[in-house]
Every structure is written in C-alpha cells, then in structure tokens.
Amino acid sequence: MSKSQPVHGPRIDHVLAQAPPGAWRHLSAGAGAQGERFCDWAAARLPAAWEFDGDEPTRR
Template sequence: MSAGPGAEGERLYDWAAARLPSVWEFDGDEPTRQRWMLARRSISRPDEIAYYLACAPLEATVADLVRVAGCRWKIEECFQSAKNECGLGHYEVRRYVGWYRHITLAVLAHIFLAAMAVQGHEKGVIRPTHPTSWTSPRRNSAVCWQLDPAAVLHHAHTR
C-alpha cells in the first residue's frame, strides 16, 4: 500500500496490522476506540521495519491507518518550521508551567504565520512553494514561503 505521495512518486511499502485487545480500565464495557499495532517494511530494503501503535475509531480500516501514518513527515516538517521560525525548541525552563507557556506561544505564533501566509497567497503577496515553512530575513532554501512583510502590512492597513 502507498503511504502517500513523496518527492519521487508514491511511497509504497509492505504493511502488516493487528488489532490489540481492549483494556477494560481505559475502554470500559463498550469501547469507542480500537488499538492497533502497525508495521511498515521497505520493499527495496526488507530488513528495515518501522512500527506504529495507533488508537483509532472502531470503523477505521487498515487503509486509514496507513494514510495517517504517511502524514508523519508533514507533521515533522511543521514542527521543524516552528522550531526554525518561532523558537519552538528555544526554551530554558525549569518547570512544566514555563515550558507549557513557551510551547503554547510558539505554536500560536506558528498558526499566525500560517494564517498570514494563506491570506498573502490569496492576495498574491506571497509566492508559495512549500506550505509548511516561512522564511526569516535570510533565505534558508528555495522551498519555503516568501513573505514580504511590507506588502502584508500594506494590505492590512488598506482594508
């Protein structure tokens, strides 16, 4: 099955899935979720196997689990973008509350940048080449949003 499109086409793997038994302490008498163990094996390198634990709705299929497992890279790109552009990884705190506040503000800043990028793209201010990354004043790579802050501010003030 395919884990979704990649840079070089569909990412095809061998997959194995097994339902795990319900746990009464977590699920009660009538579970609303099903736990799964999922294994992904590379076709070209069969000795490389990745394992996943999943908790999904009762009606979820193996194809659904494979599709969600294939989204892992998009999520990792999003976190990397938040680390680079919003300081998600730059915290020096000693307590959970301080860490939680920092992470919350960094994620909110990332959401704000995403919303501004979408608005800028709709208005033609931003040239999109990759939806999960935004540039800082210095250009890191050619695969990121090119945001012109002056143009965004101009559009915000002319509304």
C-alpha cells in the first residue's frame, strides 16, 4: 500500500482507545542518543484492506 492510497475505516485513535489495558506492553524501541527509548506497544487485527481491482479483501 502506498502512502498516497486512501485508507477507509475507523480512525486509529478510536481503535487504540478500545484496546484493553492488558493489551499494552512497555518495551524498548532501542538505544537513543539519551539512552534506552521505551514505547507502549499493542497489536490488533484490523479490517481487511480492499484492493482497487478485486472483489475480495486481499490484505490485513
């Protein structure tokens, strides 16, 4: 998917707000100039993306 392809579906901030507290993990994102960088991570299955030339969703 190119960065110019429009995405249709729920706003990502609404999806993230629905994640239960137990879904999040505080993990290292690697070393930075001022030490270890930490981010909060969660995974979610999003609706399939529709391709322009198909009848069925082809990616998740």
